[in-house]
Amino acid sequence: MDLLDTLTAKGLRGETPTREEALAVLATTDDELLDVVAAAGRVRRRWFGRRVKLNYLVNLKSGLCPEDCSYCSQRLGSKAEILKYTWLKPGQAAEAAKAGVSGGAKRVCLVASGRGPTDRDIDRVTDTVAAIKEADPAVEICACLGLLSDNQAERLKAAGVDAYNHNLNTSEGTYGDITTTHTYADRVDTVQKAHGAGLSACSGLIAGMGESDEDLVDVVFALRELGSDSVPVNFLIPFEGTPLAKEWNLSPQRCLRILAMVRFVNPDTEVRIAGGREVHLRSMQPLGLHLANSIFLGDYLTSEGQAGQTDLDMIADAGFEVEGVGESTLPRHRADIAAAAGGGCGTGTAGGAGGGCGSAAGSGEDADADAAVGGGCGTGGGCGPCGGHAHAAPAASVGAAEGTDAEKDTEKAADEVRTDLVRVRRRGAGTELAPNA
Ligand code: SF4
Numbered sequence: 001m002d003l004l005d006t007l008t009a010k011g012l013r014g015e016t017p018t019r020e021e022a023l024a025v026l027a028t029t030d031d032e033l034l035d036v037v038a039a040a041g042r043v044r045r046r047w048f049g050r051r052v053k054l055n056y057l058v059n060l061k062s063g064l065c066p067e068d069c070s071y072c073s074q075r076l077g078s079k080a081e082i083l084k085y086t087w088l089k090p091g092q093a094a095e096a097a098k099a100g101v102s103g104g105a106k107r108v109c110l111v112a113s114g115r116g117p118t119d120r121d122i123d124r125v126t127d128t129v130a131a132i133k134e135a136d137p138a139v140e141i142c143a144c145l146g147l148l149s150d151n152q153a154e155r156l157k158a159a160g161v162d163a164y165n166h167n168l169n170t171s172e173g174t175y176g177d178i179t180t181t182h183t184y185a186d187r188v189d190t191v192q193k194a195h196g197a198g199l200s201a202c203s204g205l206i207a208g209m210g211e212s213d214e215d216l217v218d219v220v221f222a223l224r225e226l227g228s229d230s231v232p233v234n235f236l237i238p239f240e241g242t243p244l245a246k247e248w249n250l251s252p253q254r255c256l257r258i259l260a261m262v263r264f265v266n267p268d269t270e271v272r273i274a275g276g277r278e279v280h281l282r283s284m285q286p287l288g289l290h291l292a293n294s295i296f297l298g299d300y301l302t303s304e305g306q307a308g309q310t311d312l313d314m315i316a317d318a319g320f321e322v323e324g325v326g327e328s329t330l331p332r333h334r335a336d337i338a339a340a341a342g343g344g345c346g347t348g349t350a351g352g353a354g355g356g357c358g359s360a361a362g363s364g365e366d367a368d369a370d371a372a373v374g375g376g377c378g379t380g381g382g383c384g385p386c387g388g389h390a391h392a393a394p395a396a397s398v399g400a401a402e403g404t405d406a407e408k409d410t411e412k413a414a415d416e417v418r419t420d421l422v423r424v425r426r427r428g429a430g431t432e433l434a435p436n437a
Contacts (some may be wrong), residue, residue, distance in 0.1 A: 004039040011043030011267040014333075016224060019217055025261040026213045030253055040260035041290035047268045047331045048293035051323040052315050053107065055142075055272065055294060056100025056437060058429050059301045060128065061087050061112040067146075067181045070243040071169075071206055071236055073302045073424075074113040076181075079241030082302040085430040087112070087124050094131035096429040097139065103308045103437035104322045105297050106329075107140040108132060109165060115182065116147035116190075119155075126159040133160055138325045142202055147182060148190045153197035164194035165202040167232065170211055171218035178209060191226050200338055204232030204274065207258050208250040216258060220265045229330060229338060230294065231266055233259060235276030237303055237422055248418065250276075252284035259291040268331050270294050278306050279421045286318040294329070298437035304423040308437040 003024050007017055028036050063084030065074045073080035088096070097108040110128060112121065122145075129141055142163035143156055153164060168187050169175070175184035187203075195201045203226060205219045223231050235255055238245050262271050272294035273281070281288050289295075298308040305311075315322060328335055428435030 004035055007264045008039045008042050011040070011264055012046050014047070014268050016221075016267075017264050019221065022217045022220065022261050022265055023213055025264060026216065026257050028257060033253055033256060036260045037256060037287055037290050040263040043263055043267045044271075044291055044293060048270075048329075050320045051293060051327060051329075052289060052320045053270065053272075053294040053323040053329050054100075054103070054105040054297045054311070055107045055109055056097065056103070056105035056297050057109050057111060057299070057301055058088070058093055058096045058100070059083075059111050059113075060093055060125070060429075061085070061114065062302065062430055063113060065113040065115070067115050067179065069169075069179045069181075071178060071209060073237075073239040073242055075242065078239075080239045080302070080424065081241065082239075082424055083426070083430050087121070088128075088429055090124075090128040090131040093128045093429065094135055096435055097132045098135060099428070099435040100297055100437045101136055101139055103297055104312060105139075105437065106323055106325060107142055107163070109142045109144055109296075111144040111165075111301055112146070114146050116149065117145040117152060119152070121145065122152055122155050122159075125156065125161070129160045142200075144202075146190075147186055148193045150193075153193045153199055157197045157199055161199060163200035163202050163229070164190075165232070166190045166194065167204045167206070167234070168219050168222060168226075169204075169206045170209060171215040172222070173218065174211055174215050188222075188226065191228070195227060200229040201227060202230040202232065203228040204230075204234065204272070205262075206234040206236055206275075207255070208236035208238075208247065208276070208280070209244065210247060210249060216261070217265075220262050224265055224269070228266075228269065229334065230270035230272055231262060232272040232274035233262055233292065234274040235280040237276045237279055237300075238418065239303070239422060240419060250280045252281050255280050256284060256287055256291065259288055263291045268334050270329055272296070275300050275303070286314055289315065289318050289320050293323075298435065299425050299428055302425050304425050304427070305436065 003021065007021060010017055025036060063074045063082055066076055068076045072078070073082050093110065100108055110125060125143055125145065132139060132141060140162045141160065142165050143161045144165035156164065166187055168184065170178060172184045191201050191203045203223055205223070207216060235250055236244060236247060238247050259271065259273065271292045273288050273292045274296060277285060277288065277295065295311065296305065297311050299305045312322070323329065330338065427433040
């Protein structure tokens with residue numbers, strides 16, 4: 001298939017495809033799907049080997065948000081019966097983080113609901129980071145606190161935060177359909193503030209909100225241009241009690257095509273399967289590992305994931321390896337750029353000052369040569385990951401307007417609330433129950 005040969009060649013060189021090529025990936029048929037996965041998988045192995053980076057979410061403050069992001073279970077007016085609590089104390093957050101790290105997570109994502117942090121909130125996060133790093137100086141920390149004001153990114157950097165997550169979520173053209181209390185430009189501004197302060201930028205998207213293929217391609221190219229070091233790909237978790245509870249627009253095949261497109265556009269960037277992995281990829285999750293090099297371990301912000309041990313077993317069974325603390329996430333050339341910018345998730349030297357999360361040691365470039373190894377925040381209902389907009393047109397693949405059989409089945413399921421697939425988180429941070437990691 002000429003398209004896949006072209007995309008593979010470009011990806012192996014670290015080049016970005018054209019918009020038309022990215023759209024064509026989304027328009028491939030089910031008959032072509034394994035060829036698409038194999039082609040994007042070669043690009044993934046070129047830059048990341050068979051490594052899988054594990055990330056662990058700690059929801060520092062859950063629910064009660066004044067913003068109206070329609071995909072989010074923590075939004076203003078949400079009737080989702082999620083856990084609601086205010087800021088965890090530093091010791092509580094450190095205890096939660098410990099569970100994820102002991103389960104194999106390399107990065108801990110500290111997420112708080114809300115429009116953005118106050119300066120007092122930055123103090124709280126500073127104390128929390130100190131508590132986590134006191135227990136384990138090597139752990140990477142990503143903060144996800146909403147829109148940043150001037151100088152807050154610098155304060156987080158000084159506190160030892162390595163990365164900042166703030167997802168663009170969808171295209172600029174449709175952003176107003178999913179949120180009215182802030183703008184796409186506000187989100188871009190915060191990603192740029194984080195980057196400017198030397199934090200590694202983590203910014204991704206949510207698929208399944210009724211967006212078009214063009215919208216998906218727009219946001220993925222925008223993320224590439226923003227220089228995001230990691231791109232979380234969320235699949236909408238339609239939470240009962242949110243405006244998007246009945247938006248079931250995704251099939252496992254569609255999710256794989258989206259991940260492949262994101263990989264081709266971001267060949268040398270960390271691509272993370274974020275919220276909605278279990279809900280939408282289901283038994284196809286292992287194929288997703290051939291495209292993404294990063295996942296969350298255990299539960300999400302407000303919804304349950306599969307058991308942490310099941311994640312680890314899946315990685316091993318599929319022939320992948322959990323990325324270790326001493327290994328770089330990003331390939332050498334990307335890690336060098338991040339380091340030059342003042343840190344960022346590219347250096348990987350455990351606990352090193354100004355280091356971040358992705359040193360070049362052990363990068364996929366080397367690993368692949370010897371055929372070796374290999375949003376909250378974006379997930380399950382936080383600052384970035386889980387909803388869809390109620391007024392958009394149904395998703396449809398370009399060139400495949402009829403839809404595949406699986407997509408037709410998915411459409412049949414639309415307009416239903418699926419409590420069998422979406423389970424509210426009751427474990428871990430903010431509860432008396434043990435975390436799922
Ligand atoms: S995504 Fe973040 S800002 Fe938007 S409603 Fe949810 S918690 Fe609030």
